[in-house]
Amino acid sequence: MSQHLPLVGAGQPGAELTAGQDGATIRRSVLPGGVRVLTEHMPGLRSATVGAWVGVGSRDETDGHHGSTHFLEHLLFKGTPSRSALDIAEAFDAVGGEANAATGKEHTCYYARVLDEDVPMAIEVIADMVTSARLDADELETERGVILEEIAMTDDDPGEVVHEEFAAAALGSHPLGRPIGGTPDSIRAVPRDAVLEHYRWHYRPETLVIAAAGGVDHDTVVQQVGDALVAGGWHLDPAGLPRARRSGAPESDGVPTAGVELTIRRQVEQANVIIGGTGLSASDDRRFASTVLHAVLGGGMSSRLFQEIREKRGLAYATYSFGQGHGGLGLFGLYAGCTPAKVDQVTALMVAELERIAADGITDAELERSVGQLSGGMVLGLEDSGSRMSRLGRAELVLGELLTVDESLERVRAVTATDVRELAADLASRPRSMVRVGPFGE
Structure with missing residues (x-):
């Protein structure tokens, strides 16, 4: 057991x-x-x-x-x-x-x-x-x-x-x-x-x-x-204890209170663009809802971004959403690589999909499919010793707990469509920055 x-x-x-x-x-x-x-x-x-x-x-x-x-x-x-x-x-x-x-x-x-x-x-x-x-x-x-x-x-x-x-x-x-x-x-x-x-x-x-x-x-x-x-010369003091883990308390010092727009000009064939802002910290209780949101929004071939931007309109080869969690702070972003002339259209579509989930939520079919996708990926991702070693290190340094695969799957399956909609609404309401890199004119 x-x-x-x-x-x-x-x-x-x-x-x-x-x-x-x-x-x-x-x-x-x-x-x-x-x-x-x-x-x-x-x-x-x-x-x-x-x-x-x-x-x-x-x-x-x-x-x-x-x-x-x-x-x-x-x-x-x-x-x-x-x-x-x-x-x-x-x-x-x-x-x-x-x-x-x-x-x-x-x-x-x-x-x-x-x-x-x-x-x-x-x-x-x-x-x-x-x-x-x-x-x-x-x-x-x-x-x-x-x-x-x-x-x-x-x-x-x-x-x-x-x-x-x-x-x-x-x-x-x-x-x-x-x-x-x-x-x-x-x-x-x-x-x-x-x-x-x-x-x-x-x-x-x-x-x-x-x-x-x-x-x-x-x-x-x-x-x-x-x-x-x-x-190696280290003195292992019997009274020594591990250094405390980072605090998970929310941090905002230095974080802009308004969105930033930045264009970096490079002589390349394709533009790369990300739009988003702050996300969830590594220890946020909503991190399992976040995995479901990303699976639906931009986590695979059946995701909304992939279907709307690539499959239906042929505007980009690669598009996805991502989240990076750290102690007290995180990032949330929507990415696409496309022709420079299509950047405005593509970014508008990416934002529209996020806001649509924030307003209307996801369907039962999307929820079921994302849970299946995440469950399979979670198990397949632990097939080698390297990934399991990394899981141990991250659990000790970052999370403060080590969940078995079954426990992780249970938390994913406990996510509701309401959880996903509320998280999307939170992320969509935050200051939004956009960075684009490509062969743009002055």
């Missing part, structure tokens, strides 16, 4: 909770120092994904440190006192594994997928990177150029540009409005001392979550993690 894991309040060192889902077993322990370890044992799987989650993202950067989080994602692969960058790469290549990292607005994750027999190596290497990064001055300057090239590559993609500029327009001077990777100016300006200070403040036992899924044994992983962190 599956059991819900209420991660909030289970922060005492050594506390454990267990749950089973389709034969899998999920366990959680809090080590001395506040390090949290979550595992999901998946019977019969010969591989595993291990991730080290640090509760720091681009929103946590202070003046003079902008870009430091993304910088660290790169620099942790550049070596430790006991391993060179080549040693780190060869450790995973030698066993056919994959290692990578990702920086978000609220967390950073270093992860590897390996055979079950190579999990001890993956834990040892990742722990060495997290605890003992050299942050060599020469390597930092080399990587500064690499990151500038990465930013330039992103800037060449109008689809990426429109999303980043939309976040900046809708969220204004709020830290969540900043680009995750930093800007060319911030990357050029941030000194090594600032990156080092950012590392020492945020890469600590109380901010670290180790998540592993696949062919893993919880007790073994806990032992290996503790040994690896101590070997």
